[in-house]
Amino acid sequence: MPELPEVETTRRGLEPHLVNQRIMTVIVRNPRLRWPIPSQLAAELPGQRIHTVQRRGKYLLLDCDKGSLILHLGMSGSLRVIDAATPPEKHDHFDLLLEGGAAMRLRDPRRFGAVLWAKGDVLAHPLLASLGVEPLTEDFSGNWFYTQTRTRSAPIKQVLMDSHLVVGVGNIYANEALFRATINPKTAANRIGLERCTKLVEAVQTTLQLSISAGGSSLRDFVDSNGNPGYFQQQYWVYGRTGLTCKQCGAAISQIKQGQRSTFYCPRCQAR
DNA sequence: CGCCAGGCCTGCACGC
């Protein structure tokens, strides 16, 4: 389940293998992702050079000569750089063959991911244009978050996961950050004061940073890696720990549903 | 067999 740290780790792993590489061939084995992979890619991409590998939210952006390739991993997607001769497996839907014999291969069993092509300003693409602030920049501050949430009466967890406000905070890290900030996930966002907003913003940043740092250790093995950099090393405070004891206070971790998503929290540490 | 997990878009209903 790639969240921002996994996407950023993937970006860092891809970057040295892709930048300044020329695309030789595009292989689409199954175009049926969240949206169809554009059929013109196979004709349009070969010959183009990749200039940068960037990230916006959970989208990876490969800036090429004549446009940008937009990649999203959905919830089960992974990207690897492998030898182009490696036989594809069942859910390997998309390859970019590079000069020199390497390939970037997308695997996505559940096909919630996306491969799209944007000409011109990629950030103006409909999927990217209305995204919120990047959580690891100064734009995401306690003051800003406090101001933004005054009109939001929804539970703080759902507001935190609104990608039109702040990007990259998925279910796992929303739960973890709220624990760190000792805020109850059900609290209405506009009932959280400036001080606690600041605490929450810092908790989000700490949670994401720590996770990126953990994922970084697998970067060296990105080529031929399992394609899930960092993901298996996670240590969670609350996520997936229903009924287990809180690592902070020993109370039993609760699980509830919010907006059709599972929420985990410590009823004692996160009382309000 | 049924249910659940996950990201996030789309479409719809609601209130100011």
Place this chain on the structure above:
DNA sequence: TGCGTGCAGGCCTGGC
């Protein structure tokens, strides 16, 4: 009226 907001549905497969 129009907009912001919040809710629900849908897309998929693997694992229990």
